[in-house]
Amino acid sequence: MRALAIGVFALAACAPEVPAPSAVLPAGHPALTSVEQAATALPPCPSDETGRIFLGLRAACAGCHGSSGNLRFFASETAFRTMLAGNPAYVVSGDPEASVLVKLLRGEGTGSFRQMPTAGPAYAALPNAQQPVSMAEIERWIRNLGATTRVTTPDPDAPTTRRLTAEEIIASLYDQLGLTEADFLGTPGSNFDSPTTTFRGDLAVWSPDRAPGPHYGADRLATETRWRGLGGASWLEGSRRTTAVTPALMQTLRQISYAWCRMAVSKPNNSTIFRRARPTDTSATDAAAVRADLASMHLRMLGDPPTPEDVDSVFRDIFQAAEGAGAQTAWIAACASYVQDPRWLAW
Amino acid sequence: MTTTRRQLLQLGLGMGQLALLGDALRPKKALAASSEAPSRLLSLYVSGGYTPQYFYAPFDAAGAARHVMPLQGAIGETAGYLPSDIIEVSAGGGGHAPIRIGRTWDPAAPGSRAEANGRKWLPLGYSWIEHDLFRDAVVIHGVDQGTAAHESGYIASMCGVAGAEYRAPAYQSVFANHVYSRFQDTRPLPCVGLDGRGMPQSLSLPARAAANYVPNVDTIGSMFSDREQRNAWWRGVNLRDMSPDLSFTGADEGRIPLTALERRALARTRALRGKSTRGTDAFLESVHDAYRGVSKVLARNIADVLEVTRGIEQLTGPASFAGQTPYGATGGKFGWTYGLANYHATDAMFEPSFELMLRLFKADLTSAVHLYLPELYFDRHSGQQGHQKEFVDMRGGMDCIGRLLGEMKRTTLPSGKTLLDDTLVVIFSEFARTWASGSSPADFNYPDDHWPFTSVTLVGGGLAGGRAVGGYDLSGFAYGPRGLPVEIHEEDGSTRQRPPTAADVTATVLRVLGLGMHDFFIPGGYGEIAGVRAT
Numbered sequence: 001m002r003a004l005a006i007g008v009f010a011l012a013a014c015a016p017e018v019p020a021p022s023a024v025l026p027a028g029h030p031a032l033t034s035v036e037q038a039a040t041a042l043p044p045c046p047s048d049e050t051g052r053i054f055l056g057l058r059a060a061c062a063g064c065h066g067s068s069g070n071l072r073f074f075a076s077e078t079a080f081r082t083m084l085a086g087n088p089a090y091v092v093s094g095d096p097e098a099s100v101l102v103k104l105l106r107g108e109g110t111g112s113f114r115q116m117p118t119a120g121p122a123y124a125a126l127p128n129a130q131q132p133v134s135m136a137e138i139e140r141w142i143r144n145l146g147a148t149t150r151v152t153t154p155d156p157d158a159p160t161t162r163r164l165t166a167e168e169i170i171a172s173l174y175d176q177l178g179l180t181e182a183d184f185l186g187t188p189g190s191n192f193d194s195p196t197t198t199f200r201g202d203l204a205v206w207s208p209d210r211a212p213g214p215h216y217g218a219d220r221l222a223t224e225t226r227w228r229g230l231g232g233a234s235w236l237e238g239s240r241r242t243t244a245v246t247p248a249l250m251q252t253l254r255q256i257s258y259a260w261c262r263m264a265v266s267k268p269n270n271s272t273i274f275r276r277a278r279p280t281d282t283s284a285t286d287a288a289a290v291r292a293d294l295a296s297m298h299l300r301m302l303g304d305p306p307t308p309e310d311v312d313s314v315f316r317d318i319f320q321a322a323e324g325a326g327a328q329t330a331w332i333a334a335c336a337s338y339v340q341d342p343r344w345l346a347w
Numbered sequence: 348m349t350t351t352r353r354q355l356l357q358l359g360l361g362m363g364q365l366a367l368l369g370d371a372l373r374p375k376k377a378l379a380a381s382s383e384a385p386s387r388l389l390s391l392y393v394s395g396g397y398t399p400q401y402f403y404a405p406f407d408a409a410g411a412a413r414h415v416m417p418l419q420g421a422i423g424e425t426a427g428y429l430p431s432d433i434i435e436v437s438a439g440g441g442g443h444a445p446i447r448i449g450r451t452w453d454p455a456a457p458g459s460r461a462e463a464n465g466r467k468w469l470p471l472g473y474s475w476i477e478h479d480l481f482r483d484a485v486v487i488h489g490v491d492q493g494t495a496a497h498e499s500g501y502i503a504s505m506c507g508v509a510g511a512e513y514r515a516p517a518y519q520s521v522f523a524n525h526v527y528s529r530f531q532d533t534r535p536l537p538c539v540g541l542d543g544r545g546m547p548q549s550l551s552l553p554a555r556a557a558a559n560y561v562p563n564v565d566t567i568g569s570m571f572s573d574r575e576q577r578n579a580w581w582r583g584v585n586l587r588d589m590s591p592d593l594s595f596t597g598a599d600e601g602r603i604p605l606t607a608l609e610r611r612a613l614a615r616t617r618a619l620r621g622k623s624t625r626g627t628d629a630f631l632e633s634v635h636d637a638y639r640g641v642s643k644v645l646a647r648n649i650a651d652v653l654e655v656t657r658g659i660e661q662l663t664g665p666a667s668f669a670g671q672t673p674y675g676a677t678g679g680k681f682g683w684t685y686g687l688a689n690y691h692a693t694d695a696m697f698e699p700s701f702e703l704m705l706r707l708f709k710a711d712l713t714s715a716v717h718l719y720l721p722e723l724y725f726d727r728h729s730g731q732q733g734h735q736k737e738f739v740d741m742r743g744g745m746d747c748i749g750r751l752l753g754e755m756k757r758t759t760l761p762s763g764k765t766l767l768d769d770t771l772v773v774i775f776s777e778f779a780r781t782w783a784s785g786s787s788p789a790d791f792n793y794p795d796d797h798w799p800f801t802s803v804t805l806v807g808g809g810l811a812g813g814r815a816v817g818g819y820d821l822s823g824f825a826y827g828p829r830g831l832p833v834e835i836h837e838e839d840g841s842t843r844q845r846p847p848t849a850a851d852v853t854a855t856v857l858r859v860l861g862l863g864m865h866d867f868f869i870p871g872g873y874g875e876i877a878g879v880r881a882t
Contacts, residue, residue, distance in 0.1 A: 225560065
């Protein structure tokens with residue numbers, strides 16, 4: 001499976017400033033979408049108030065108009081821009097008094113709904129603490145809105161910001177670290193569905209729904225605990241997938257980043273990690289090979305070509321700093337630093 | 348005039364000594380909650396839709412005769428109670444009724460399991476009297492959950508709005524977030540869920556408010572420790588240095604012990620700020636704050652702290668009913684046998700989660716704990732036999748919870764408060780079940796289905812204890828009663844008489860916990876139920 005983490009450009013809903021591509025990309029790397037291509041495929045970043053208005057109204061509106069509700073204006077910032085701000089049925093650019101959105105927020109609607117939110121006070125009558133953006137700010141935003149783009153349905157390909165799901169985290173790490181399920185089994189070649197199966201790998205993660213049945217011996221609760229920690233769903237247990245950024249996710253991921261990197265680094269002949277360097281290499285034995293493999297990890301796990309400073313900082317601040325505890329520790333630390341990078345988690 | 352603990356300390360120590368106490372007495376920033384409000388929250392979820400009328404007696408004698416099943420044998424137990432068994436167990440007050448329950452034990456010997464006159468005494472429920480809990484409790488009857496679907500009712504109980512998804516953050520997270528700044532230096536796990544199923548959702552609240560899943564003592568070591576003796580993969584990478592604790596915007600918020608990797612991850616997250624949309628920044632901020640929270644948890648070494656903390660200290664030996672121990676070693680501290688003992692509850696079912704919850708509170712590691720009690724499952728849909736079992740389980744479950752509350756009541760905190768006084772305990776189910784009814788024992792009906800009007804019990808600090816608020820309207824009974832109107836202080840400042848809803852209970856819980864009426868928001872409107880909060 002191809003790496004899933006694709007970097008900050010793909011998690012953005014617009015194109016930020018484009019940095020120069022790295023000149024230190026090791027030879028032979030697989031081609032990825034270039035920075036320029038990724039950036040130009042996105043709309044420009046907002047220079048207006050729309051993003052702030054979106055965030056300000058979200059708390060009061062997303063309960064019913066979020067990703068699972070009716071008229072999903074607040075499912076994403078893109079949805080807000082194209083389905084609400086861009087729709088003259090709700091927002092008449094330049095004319096707040098003619099905008100149904102304003103009337104509804106004031107409690108002066110004339111259609112099926114007199115006000116929003118539908119029950120309790122209308123938005124305009126909410127206490128100040130519940131109005132992150134005031135009516136005056138909303139009206140000013142509409143007055144200065146300018147040209148908008150109307151889209152009646154969400155674009156399934158629109159870039160949105162979310163974290164990886166539990167399934168994506170596991171698949172990405174298997175792929176990026178050169179691990180397989182067999183690496184977690186107690187006996188090579190054993191059947192992982194056997195009641196007697198045990199784990200030798202650290203911190204295995206399995207869904208309780210894993211067919212044909214969750215056995216996994218004494219590790220069953222722990223494997224499922226981590227599955228839930230990563231936000232995994234379970235039909236058997238009636239739990240739903242979550243992509244919220246929770247402490248449980250971060251706690252689980254922090255542990256897994258070290259434990260699985262340790263497995264990957266100590267796995268014999270793991271060419272996914274060691275492309276030029278050897279597991280025993282340090283900055284003293286072959287610094288160039290270490291740097292090349294760090295650059296390779298960066299590209300593979302963060303999805304964008306590293307700058308020289310990107311490689312230098314991991315080499316200097318992480319790899320060399322951990323070398324005192326041995327080459328293996330240095331490789332584990334460097335590997336884990338990429339998994340702990342905020343861009344790794346973002347889709 | 349009330350003399351505060353701070354004033355007492357000032358009198359006893361003098362200002363010079365007081366100054367030396369430094370941080371110990373310095374108010375934490377953004378202290379919004381009243382000092383009289385409890386600083387902890389425990390929510391206890393009884394799954395499947397329970398039967399409050401088989402413990403409480405929210406009706407008069409005529410109502411009891413019509414809606415509590417006639418005394419009848421049920422696998423070696425006697426289910427049901429008589430109208431003459433209804434007793435008042437608290438004083439009431441403020442125009443509200445006392446709490447009334449149906450007594451099923453021998454008043455002369457509460458632990459008796461003797462059988463006579465077609466009735467076998469059932470001690471279950473007595474623990475609330477054994478531990479004198481009703482004076483600390485308010486039960487709200489006739490709450491409209493707005494749904495008769497399990498998950499929807501569960502969500503309604505936690506956020507106030509019925510639906511397939513949360514429409515507002517769960518009150519556990521709202522509270523944990525509210526007191527975060529007050530306890531951020533001492534409680535590294537602001538909100539905790541002890542079962543992976545049905546974790547409270549925090550929606551758009553900061554990451555610190557999301558529930559941490561802490562399943563059991565055994566897995567804490569692998570999840571919450573950076574000590575290489577527990578987790579070998581931390582060898583050589585767990586050295587922490589005190590570093591500036593920077594917010595996502597770069598504001599200096601104190602000091603935090605970070606490893607080199609953590610310092611790098613936080614710096615890289617901050618460096619991405621402002622590079623993309625505001626929505627992306629909000630996402631990155633949640634990542635950043637969650638990173639900080641994890642570092643604090645790891646630095647506190649809570650696995651070791653929890654390992655040496657004792658949860659259940661006061662309850663020793665089998666459960667006592669006025670000195671009698673009818674369930675003996677089989678029932679243990681938190682169990683009971685059921686009739687012919689083909690079913691029974693044991694310590695193995697309840698004690699692990701109770702023990703862990705108590706450790707978390709006693710070690711002062713958390714502000715809010717949500718405990719899903721899967722051991723008590725009421726969704727039987729089994730007619731008369733279902734009602735019989737639900738009768739015993741309702742009483743057994745409440746008795747078991749009463750023992751837990753007894754432990755909390757007998758635990759004194761360094762502040763001088765009991766653990767129960769410093770905690771608001773919420774006992775709830777997603778809804779209730781259709782009521783049995785009949786004009787005579789021979790013509791009773793036993794519909795055993797979902798019913799949206801239920802009762803919620805609050806116990807602990809901040810309450811006008813000893814009251815039953817609200818009730819059930821038996822006049823229009825059809826499979827179950829609707830709630831009677833109660834006085835509600837609406838969010839717009841008006842006062843109305845109407846049946847309470849799940850949103851009102853949610854709002855009332857948060858008010859008892861010290862939040863202002865506009866410190867939270869529940870779509871669809873909400874009010875505070877009058878007479879619940881101590882004023």
